[in-house]
Each structure stands twice: as C-alpha cells, then as structure tokens.
Amino acid sequence: MQALLLDAPSVNTGMNLLRKDGCVYYHPSLIDPIQCTSLFKQLFQSLPWQADQLVMFGKQITTERKVAWVGDQGCTYTYSGVKKYPEPWTPELLEIKALAEDIAQWQFNSCLLNLYHNGSEGMGWHSDNETELDPLAPIVSVSLGGVRKFGFKHRLDKTSTSLFLEDGSALIMHAPTQAHWNHSLLKTKTDVGPRINLTFRSIQQVSS
Numbered sequence: 001m002q003a004l005l006l007d008a009p010s011v012n013t014g015m016n017l018l019r020k021d022g023c024v025y026y027h028p029s030l031i032d033p034i035q036c037t038s039l040f041k042q043l044f045q046s047l048p049w050q051a052d053q054l055v056m057f058g059k060q061i062t063t064e065r066k067v068a069w070v071g072d073q074g075c076t077y078t079y080s081g082v083k084k085y086p087e088p089w090t091p092e093l094l095e096i097k098a099l100a101e102d103i104a105q106w107q108f109n110s111c112l113l114n115l116y117h118n119g120s121e122g123m124g125w126h127s128d129n130e131t132e133l134d135p136l137a138p139i140v141s142v143s144l145g146g147v148r149k150f151g152f153k154h155r156l157d158k159t160s161t162s163l164f165l166e167d168g169s170a171l172i173m174h175a176p177t178q179a180h181w182n183h184s185l186l187k188t189k190t191d192v193g194p195r196i197n198l199t200f201r202s203i204q205q206v207s208s
C-alpha cells in the first residue's frame with residue numbers, strides 16, 4: 001500500500017489541487033474504514049449494476065465497468081447517447097449523500113455510481129459537463145474500496161496533476177473545474193481490489 005502512494009502528491013483538506021481555472025479539494029477520510037467495508041458490500045449487493053454504453057470513434061461499446069444511476073424522481077441523465085432513469089435512494093446512499101452535502105455545503109439530487117472490478121477497468125478523459133448538470137454546482141466524488149489514481153488535465157494548456165483516491169475519501173470539484181479540466185480514473189497493472197465510486201451531482205432540469 002505504501003509503495004502505491006509514493007508518487008501521490010501530499011494533499012490535505014485545505015489545499016486546492018488545481019493551479020488555475022477550478023477548485024478541487026481532497027478529504028482523505030470522510031467515512032471510517034469499518035463503515036467503508038460494510039457500505040461497499042451493501043452497495044455491491046443491492047444496486048442494479050449495469051454495463052455502461054460508450055460511443056468511441058463512432059462505435060458503441062459496452063464497458064466491463066458497471067454503473068448505477070440513483071436520484072430524485074425526474075432526474076434523468078443522458079450521456080454518450082443513453083438516457084438513464086434514476087433508481088430510488090437507499091438508506092445507505094442517503095447517509096453518504098448527507099456527508100457529501102455537509103462537506104460541500106450543497107444539496108444534491110442525484111448520484112452516479114461506478115463499479116471497477118480491478119485495475120484493468122478505468123474511465124477515460126472527460127469532464128462532467130452534460131447540459132442537465134447545474135454548471136455552478138460542485139460534484140462530490142466518494143470512493144470505497146481499492147485505492148486508484150485520478151488525474152486532471154487542463155483542456156487548453158494540457159498541464160496535469162494526479163492523486164490517489166483512498167477508501168473512504170471524498171474529492172470535491174467546484175465550479176468552474178468541469179469547464180476547464182478533464183479528469184480520468186487511470187488504469188493500473190497493480191493488483192488492486194474492487195472499487196465503488198459515487199459522484200453526487202445536481203441535475204438542473206428535473207422532468208415531471
């Protein structure tokens with residue numbers, strides 16, 4: 001574990017990880033380790049995980065990574081041409097949402113969950129800037145399970161930075177981060193356990 005963390009920048013809650021055009025704060029321990037283990041199991045077993053569909057070079061592909069979309073009624077979300085209807089909140093998810101809302105001082109109405117079975121699964125460079133999302137809202141990313149490297153790359157000057165997202169951690173991405181920076185969950189050859197990531201989001205166009 002220690003070796004894994006060697007090239008991670010040393011970060012703490014109070015420091016903006018980006019040099020310009022955005023604000024990202026890392027909270028290493030939002031959830032304590034014992035709770036993390038039980039939440040991971042709960043979410044792994046109870047959510048209707050589905051393979052994700054992506055359009056890459058004009059072709060539709062199905063990912064090994066699994067996703068679940070949870071939210072208030074009417075919080076539909078379209079990305080890569082696929083419209084998602086929300087699953088209802090569970091008590092565990094509402095608990096995590098309350099923690100995320102507390103650190104971000106923001107109310108969220110939805111959450112995208114990603115399940116990475118091992119290090120060969122990741123997420124390519126993108127930003128969370130779909131039209132349904134409130135561009136002024138922060139996004140809080142909570143991680144459970146295997147420690148994984150997360151990168152930011154500035155869209156124009158291509159400068160980059162990265163950090164390791166630990167079990168029980170939270171990363172807050174404030175506006176206008178999504179407008180200027182792409183991010184990615186990097187794949188790794190390191191033997192790393194499964195991971196669930198939750199990104200709490202604000203859908204601004206709630207359909208009735």
Ligand SMILES: O=C(O)CCC(=O)C(=O)O
Pocket residue numbers: 112114123128141150165183184185197199
């Ligand atoms: O798994 C992660 O840490 C990143 C997930 C992400 O970027 C997303 O869901 O948009």
Ligand SMILES: [Fe+2]
Pocket residue numbers: 126127128183
């Ligand atoms: Fe993202």
